[in-house]
Amino acid sequence: MNWESWSAFWHMGGYALYVWGSVGGCVVLLALEVLWARRQREQTLEWLRAEQAAAHGGDGA
Amino acid sequence: MRRIPWTHYAAPQTFYGLAGVWWPPLAGLALALALAGMWVGFMVAPTDAQQGEGYRIIFVHVPASWMSMIIYLAMAFWGVVCLVFRARLAGMLSQALAPTGALFAFLSLWTGALWGKPMWGAWWVWDARLTSELILFFLYIGFIALTSAIEDPRRADRAGALVAIVGAVNVPIIYFSVKWWNTLHQGASVSLTRAPSMAQTMLWGMLLMALACWAYTVAMVLYRTRSLILQRERHTDWVAQLPECQPGVRA
Numbered sequence A: 001m002n003w004e005s006w007s008a009f010w011h012m013g014g015y016a017l018y019v020w021g022s023v024g025g026c027v028v029l030l031a032l033e034v035l036w037a038r039r040q041r042e043q044t045l046e047w048l049r050a051e052q053a054a055a056h057g058g059d060g061a
Numbered sequence B: 001m002r003r004i005p006w007t008h009y010a011a012p013q014t015f016y017g018l019a020g021v022w023w024p025p026l027a028g029l030a031l032a033l034a035l036a037g038m039w040v041g042f043m044v045a046p047t048d049a050q051q052g053e054g055y056r057i058i059f060v061h062v063p064a065s066w067m068s069m070i071i072y073l074a075m076a077f078w079g080v081v082c083l084v085f086r087a088r089l090a091g092m093l094s095q096a097l098a099p100t101g102a103l104f105a106f107l108s109l110w111t112g113a114l115w116g117k118p119m120w121g122a123w124w125v126w127d128a129r130l131t132s133e134l135i136l137f138f139l140y141i142g143f144i145a146l147t148s149a150i151e152d153p154r155r156a157d158r159a160g161a162l163v164a165i166v167g168a169v170n171v172p173i174i175y176f177s178v179k180w181w182n183t184l185h186q187g188a189s190v191s192l193t194r195a196p197s198m199a200q201t202m203l204w205g206m207l208l209m210a211l212a213c214w215a216y217t218v219a220m221v222l223y224r225t226r227s228l229i230l231q232r233e234r235h236t237d238w239v240a241q242l243p244e245c246q247p248g249v250r251a
Helices: A006-014 A016-055 B006-010 B012-044 B054-085 B088-120 B128-149 B153-167 B170-180 B200-232
Strands: none
Touching (some): A006 B054, A016 B054, A016 B088, B006 B088, B054 B153, B054 B200, B088 B128, B088 B200, B128 B170
């Protein structure tokens, strides 16, 4: 194990801003992409359901 | 040898089902590999003799940069398939790949800036490696802008395929830039022709992260292609009959 304590781990030998800025940027942007892709699918499905409801003359429930 | 029925799998209806089966385990695999890679990279791999702990940016920077190049080549490959075989699925795969490629290209630049500042003293230099990667990012943005500006999906596919194929020339330029020009950027991290220049555990951490990025990309592309298929095939019977498309159903 490399680290004597959690604070040493977060300090990253003085490179905290650069190392955690890199890791954090990756985590945040990948998470946003996942959320965006899910939203895209939900919106597509909602749109298709609305089209179907309209085609069948139903109330769309 | 048994012939693989490509045209069967390339049918949007078949692919929609297959992609639905495959993306969840791939997403799980990506998460497991990323956790393992981060563990090896931050807990097992030793401190670097020259760069101290700052070198650990490598575990996100190199995989992101590799992926940004591989995804563009994949888009060019599907571009060729789209133009030559007129395969509908190929265009959708290209469009599903582009946002993830743009994301990795951006992350490559972002993590590179955060690495460059402490080691070179600059966030950015107009170096061959950095500039060609920036061009790659712009190519992704151009591809996305162009394909979303054209209404007719088949024409959008063909225009996108051209951008992907022509732009692919940039990928070997990025890769070999550190050899062809005198650059500030360090040489290749991993090479098949010489022994690894880094500790075994560093190499393992990087490879695990690279595999995580692969699994993530495939899962994301399958997921996004499913949405594109639904949009493009919305007037077909099979889409109308999907359980998730029934009015009143919550997916």
